[in-house]
Amino acid sequence: MTRPPRRPEDGPRPADTHAAAPAWACPLVRPRPAQRAARARFGSAHWLLCGLPAVAAALLLAGGCLRFPPQLVYQVEMAPEPTLLEQGSYYLDPADSTTVFEHAGVRLKVRYLSDAALNQDYAKDTFRAPNLNPFTYGTDRDLDLGYAPPRFTVFRLTVVNQAYPKVLVDPARMVLETDRGERLGYWAVSQREATNSFETYYMQRRGKGGNEDYYYQQRLGLVREALYRRQTFVYQGESYTGKVAFAALAPPVRQVVLRVPDIVLRVDAFDRPTETAEAVFRFSVGQAAVAGSPPPQAVQAD
Numbered sequence: 001m002t003r004p005p006r007r008p009e010d011g012p013r014p015a016d017t018h019a020a021a022p023a024w025a026c027p028l029v030r031p032r033p034a035q036r037a038a039r040a041r042f043g044s045a046h047w048l049l050c051g052l053p054a055v056a057a058a059l060l061l062a063g064g065c066l067r068f069p070p071q072l073v074y075q076v077e078m079a080p081e082p083t084l085l086e087q088g089s090y091y092l093d094p095a096d097s098t099t100v101f102e103h104a105g106v107r108l109k110v111r112y113l114s115d116a117a118l119n120q121d122y123a124k125d126t127f128r129a130p131n132l133n134p135f136t137y138g139t140d141r142d143l144d145l146g147y148a149p150p151r152f153t154v155f156r157l158t159v160v161n162q163a164y165p166k167v168l169v170d171p172a173r174m175v176l177e178t179d180r181g182e183r184l185g186y187w188a189v190s191q192r193e194a195t196n197s198f199e200t201y202y203m204q205r206r207g208k209g210g211n212e213d214y215y216y217q218q219r220l221g222l223v224r225e226a227l228y229r230r231q232t233f234v235y236q237g238e239s240y241t242g243k244v245a246f247a248a249l250a251p252p253v254r255q256v257v258l259r260v261p262d263i264v265l266r267v268d269a270f271d272r273p274t275e276t277a278e279a280v281f282r283f284s285v286g287q288a289a290v291a292g293s294p295p296p297q298a299v300q301a302d
Contacts, residue, residue: 071146072145072292073116073147073290073291074149074287074288075116075286075287075290076114076150076286078284078286079284080099080283080284081255081284083282090102093109096111097111098156098158099283103265103279104265105161106160106162106265107158107162108159108279109160110156110158110281111156112155113135113155115150118136126138126139127139132219133222134202134226136150136152145289150248151248153176153246153247153248154243156241156243157169157243157244158240158241159239159240159241160234161236162237166267167234167264167265168263168264168273169234170264171227171230171242172188174258174261175258176256176259177257177258177259178255186244187245187247189220189224198245227244227245228244249285249287253285255283256282256283256285258280259279259280259281260279260280261278262276262278263277263279
């Protein structure tokens with residue numbers, strides 16, 4: 001007996017309701033119409049039940065191929081070269097581990113500040129999220145390297161005047177020379193003051209979130225407070241301290257020379273220099289990534 005042809009208004013054949021199972025359905029299980037409707041509403045939950053065990057098994061089988069970065073700390077150390085300390089004008093102050101240049105009652109005290117020291121100086125700004133320490137990456141590790149690389153090279157400079165009416169050191173004239181032939185210039189706060197500036201550096205890295213302008217201003221505020229200010233006379237019997245920043249050293253660097261030219265010792269009635277001096281600090285450099293304990297966890301700020 002021949003089956004009569006179906007009309008369109010009769011709808012699909014009953015068998016067609018199970019012809020194509022959804023792609024997310026568990027294998028070997030043919031869903032019924034009610035099940036398909038439920039899975040359409042709760043598809044993500046169904047995937048969690050059926051898909052996650054398979055994913056977990058695959059990860060366990062591939063466990064030998066997974067590689068986690070090591071916990072490393074990148075250390076940069078500087079020490080004055082022995083030949084420098086043999087000169088009569090230079091010596092090492094054991095009280096604060098600074099290298100000192102002394103000339104006729106004026107002392108320039110220089111100390112390299114490691115990332116660890118800078119992180120401690122700015123602990124409340126470093127060990128939080130986001131990191132607001134303007135001089136280091138804080139706890140933000142490079143996952144490929146396994147450590148936080150140096151962001152800048154920072155020295156603390158102290159000028160002590162015990163002899164002259166007033167003396168002047170201009171940090172913008174300072175230069176850091178490396179054994180690779182590089183001449184690294186001073187970093188200023190504003191882009192109007194120098195080619196390299198923290199203002200430009202952090203403006204280029206400022207995000208688009210609502211708090212990004214606040215973070216930007218906070219970092220620049222810390223820089224303004226910390227850097228050795230230009231055009232700052234140190235009067236007799238006084239001292240002045242500030243930080244001087246340069247670009248980070250390349251990993252192969254093993255020797256640096258910090259030049260402080262045109263130290264103004266005497267000026268005329270119009271503050272034009274009439275007597276100057278120069279200090280040249282030579283340091284040996286050690287750089288290495290070493291195994292270290294995990295840094296303190298950053299805490300999300302309110």
